[in-house]
Amino acid sequence: MLRFNLLLCFLFLLPGKHLFAQNQTGKRYKIDRYNSIYLPLGEISFADKLVQFKVGNPPPIKKYRDSTQCLHEPNYRNYQTPNFISLGCGGTLTVAFTDNGFMNLPGDDLYIFEVGPSREAAKIEISQNGKEWVYAGKIAGGKSSIELSDAGIDNETVFYFLRITDLKELCRSISAGADIDAIGAINSVIKLTINADVLFDVAKYNLKETAKESLDSLAKIIKKVDKATILIEGHTDSDGDEISNLTLSKNRSISVKERLLKIFNNYEGYDFEVKAFGESTPRFPNDSDENKQLNRRVEITVLPPKDYYENLINK
Numbered sequence: 001m002l003r004f005n006l007l008l009c010f011l012f013l014l015p016g017k018h019l020f021a022q023n024q025t026g027k028r029y030k031i032d033r034y035n036s037i038y039l040p041l042g043e044i045s046f047a048d049k050l051v052q053f054k055v056g057n058p059p060p061i062k063k064y065r066d067s068t069q070c071l072h073e074p075n076y077r078n079y080q081t082p083n084f085i086s087l088g089c090g091g092t093l094t095v096a097f098t099d100n101g102f103m104n105l106p107g108d109d110l111y112i113f114e115v116g117p118s119r120e121a122a123k124i125e126i127s128q129n130g131k132e133w134v135y136a137g138k139i140a141g142g143k144s145s146i147e148l149s150d151a152g153i154d155n156e157t158v159f160y161f162l163r164i165t166d167l168k169e170l171c172r173s174i175s176a177g178a179d180i181d182a183i184g185a186i187n188s189v190i191k192l193t194i195n196a197d198v199l200f201d202v203a204k205y206n207l208k209e210t211a212k213e214s215l216d217s218l219a220k221i222i223k224k225v226d227k228a229t230i231l232i233e234g235h236t237d238s239d240g241d242e243i244s245n246l247t248l249s250k251n252r253s254i255s256v257k258e259r260l261l262k263i264f265n266n267y268e269g270y271d272f273e274v275k276a277f278g279e280s281t282p283r284f285p286n287d288s289d290e291n292k293q294l295n296r297r298v299e300i301t302v303l304p305p306k307d308y309y310e311n312l313i314n315k
């Protein structure tokens with residue numbers, strides 16, 4: 001046991017370039033006997049919480065009705081082993097992503113691990129908040145990937161909820177309805193927003209002493225992935241003039257980047273991008289102190305690494 005602890009200490013002391021023993025976040029998952037799909041942010045990319053399951057009619061037999069079987073990484077073995085959930089004819093499954101979100105980025109954005117001998121059709125809808133839903137596409141005839149551009153989804157919104165509705169194509173089998181093993185977001189992201197007041201004094205861009213703690217805990221979340229583009233976006237409220245707000249948000253974003261670089265000890269798996277918005281993109285109207293405080297913020301988005309997209313283009 002002591003030796004094990006010593007080893008752990010040693011791992012933590014390794015210099016930044018070896019923040020991770022090896023790059024391994026991005027993972028390839030089998031989708032059938034011959035094919036696989038690569039998820040650039042790996043394990044976190046899957047839906048991890050069941051929101052609601054409304055079994056269809058007729059329903060599947062009982063052993064195929066365990067709704068938690070659609071969560072986390074895929075683990076389908078064969079049709080006899082109930083490692084998946086059958087929706088039943090017209091059934092609906094709603095899930096949430098808790099340690100990641102997803103968005104429309106280049107290439108396919110979602111992959112539904114629909115399993116079993118027959119590939120049933122299903123409608124996919126997505127939501128930011130679990131209340132308002134937008135149509136995202138359809139899986140049918142063995143096509144299980146979703147390109148959000150095809151449904152006219154913008155490339156800024158981060159979504160956290162997904163709903164699958166069986167389209168009643170195959171209703172008679174013992175596993176009636178679409179059979180879902182896992183729900184993966186190819187274009188997974190981790191979006192973190194910090195209130196600027198936590199990090200900076202009014203009109204200043206050097207980090208407060210107390211900011212370090214917040215950025216340390218933020219860094220821990222980022223470290224769930226070992227290779228990524230980290231986008232840092234600074235925003236202010238509307239007090240003061242536009243140009244100085246733009247400069248302030250830029251300088252603040254750079255301060256955050258520099259601090260993160262230091263925490264990560266210049267680890268080379270992360271590429272940083274900084275964008276300044278000043279007061280141009282408030283989240284709320286700047287009409288109360290409370291709203292202004294919410295508008296003063298730094299948004300950090302962890303995105304799949306650049307080389308993933310370069311490989312997509314070269315394909």
Ligand SMILES: [Ca+2]
Pocket residue numbers: 043044045046047048097098099100
């Ligand atoms: Ca997840």
Ligand SMILES: [Ca+2]
Pocket residue numbers: 104105106107108109147148149
């Ligand atoms: Ca896309």
